[in-house]
Amino acid sequence: MTDKRVNTILFDLDGTLINTNELIIASYLHTLDHYCPGRYQREDVLPFIGPPLYETFSGINAAKCDEMISMYRAFNHDMHDELVTEYETVYETLDELKKAGYKLGIVTTKLRDTVNMGLALTGIGPFFETVVTLDDVKNPKPDPEPVRLALRQLASEPSEAIMVGDNYHDVLAGKNAGTKTAGVAWTIKGAKELARHEPDYMLEKMSDLLQITGVK
Structure with missing residues (x-):
């Protein structure tokens, strides 16, 4: 089970929440x-x-x-x-985390208009209190700037957050910003490759977050 101080979860979008x-x-x-x-x-x-x-x-x-x-x-x-499609257990997991009081955000290297299309298509947009896109930063992941911006917008500290993603850029961005990190085993590049960058957790499906956070 994760640190009890964790109250914030940040997600990459493509390849993590939605299958693009x-x-x-x-x-x-x-x-x-x-x-x-x-x-x-x-x-x-x-x-x-x-x-x-x-x-x-x-x-x-x-x-x-x-x-x-x-x-x-x-x-x-x-x-x-x-x-574009949605990954298994994503909607249900976001719903449970939101009901449990977690602050949820997206940190992506996509432009906002395309991000909005994906969120509208899958219906997951309302779960997120902040969405940081490429339009919002000078330095994309793996630089910590977008993760730090999301944390500021959510009034969260790095020690209170997990960054979830399918790419080593996501893991490194989280590490560089001081958050915990979680890789997703459904990454198209292969879970073994992502594991080389030593995320704190590896999710076999998105609902594993419910066990890690202790929500279920």
């Missing part, structure tokens, strides 16, 4: 097939899931980076509702 993996992969392949025909296959873009788009595309073609981001986002927006 197929949308992200399709968006990357659509863009890369245009700018780099025949060069990238599905397995090649898996490492791109998690880091900010600028970091990925600038490493591929710095001169065309802004164009590539625009194409990615347009495709991602158009295909969003068709390809």
